[in-house]
Amino acid sequence: MKAFTSVSPRSLPDAVTALSRARQQGQHAIIVGGGSDALALIKERLIAPDLVVRLTGIRQLDGIARDSNGLTIGGETTLAAMARHDELRRAYGVLAQAAESVATPQIRNAGTLAGNLAQRPWCWYYRNGFTCFKNGGNTCYSAAGENQFNAIFGGGPSFIVHPSDTAPALVALDATFRIVGPKGERTVPAAQFFTLPTVNPARENALEDDEVLTSIHVPAAKAGMRSLYHKVMDREAWTHAIVSAAAVLRMDGNVCRDARIVLGGVAPIPWRLTEVEKLLVGQTMNDALIDRAAAASTTGARPLRNNAYKVPLVQAVVGRALTDLRA
Template identity: 45%
Template sequence: MMKPFAYLKAKTPAEALAALNSKGARIHAGGTDLLGCLHDHLFTVDKVVSISGIKEWSGMTGRPDGGLKIGCLTTIASIAASAVLKEKYAVLAQAASEVASPQLREQGTIGGNLCQRPRCWYYRGDFPCARKGGETCFAVEGENQNHAIFSNGPCFFVHPSDTAVALSALQARLTVAGPAGTRTVPIESFFLAPEKAIDRENVLEPAEILTEIHLPAPAAGARSSYRKIRSRQSWDFALTSVALWLQVDKGMVSQARCWLGGVAPAPWRAAAAEKLLAGKKLNAALAASAGQAAAEGAVPMRDNAYKVEMVKGAVEESLLRLLA
């Protein structure tokens, strides 16, 4: 049976922050992940604080510098449908359109998508794994076909969020509010590798809320895309995904960003591929070499070496599509 908990629907940011500042309190945004976690006894709560009614944290507005502010409660569906995003930040709109199912996209929020808990079957199942305070990651010796090929351990889950990978390629900055005030965290520093923290996936302290996502103004000549490979074409998490952002000037790549999903406990930067692409004319041969470079450093486990080939192919294919 689920442990009883108190429930509060906050009406203002101040009310939400005050309500969260007590032991055992948790945020409820769309609830599509939180309720599953409680139902599966992944953790218990004393108080659930719904932030879904806070208008200040919903929707998108332009920034004075030409960038965009996205409130944490903006639904995945509205991000997928946004004409502005499709035109200026295609990688994010495409990633959002690949999240889960239409129903989950309508209910789920971008803040919740970034803060959702791992989907590893040992973590979600009835196993005392390292992430739940146990001594071992069962994926190391067990069923590891969906697990990480880039991880220093001790835990080998893959981060489940599609939008996290896209926002990494866009170099988003996140606003975090808490009892000590407000701080800005570059998305690159938001997610925590398991060797830094085994019991949480990001830098948020218990009473902190991710309130806003800020995108820089689109650069001249920039284009971007998101490619997700999954086992089935209905809802499913990524086996591998690629978020690409390129700035192209007279056919030459002046800057490249290449981030991978489905392969590591946090969005994974394919730095060798970025380095290879910068300053070169994009063609089929370069796309193939960048695909090879993107897989550098991968250490597959017994059943997931296929992801190494998937990374190579997905990066190459994404580059060729942007070239077309």
């Protein structure tokens, strides 16, 4: 493993300066939050930074603040803090449940929201050092190789699935992401933060190398809003979703007034089911409607050789999410 320098700036401007100065000097600098993914990438020799910029000491980036427009969650807030936050649990169940579903208590205690959203893919080929698109190559080995856990939607030329549990929840909640870099600040809707491999097969999001994801804003919960997160894994704990669904409905009695259904574990980005949402809006939630919505949830799916099992799984997870929310 190559030796690297680690710095712990006390302010956001100091962190941005450290990142851009390193870049100007031709050094490879990376950001680290809890380090549960980034340090593994270093140990596995998938990345070899000269400089590691730790953000967890910057108080301004940690914590959950409320205002009249909703909640702002600092990028360095841990997943454990999110999972136990009263208002998140009460008004934004989908996000608290997604945070609580990540990995293990140890990883949730160290792992941050920004790190969860910017974590790299867990495709077997990438993690084992194959020179695929994610490792500087120009091939996706899973397209014709081992692809049990890969994409059934939105794949090509890379077929990774986006690994974050909180990402589908934040897209379903219409969150916005604040990003700060040497050129200033910008705000990006959650749905535009994650990018398909057709944009750049080496990357999963809109961040530049010297930009920091500083906070995430979720709009105020509307009257009648109900939400939940369902996650299916190939073992009982400690792992990513093979299929998940984040569902946010605004109900008026039994009638659905607004809907967001976003899948995880099935596409290179959180995969929004806009046609299913349209089918639900304005309708009375009953068994027949839920069956139609579940069946429609896999329209356009293109399974690879070994992952067609995800098609009925998606339908079951969407059906279960809607049934539970109706209740």
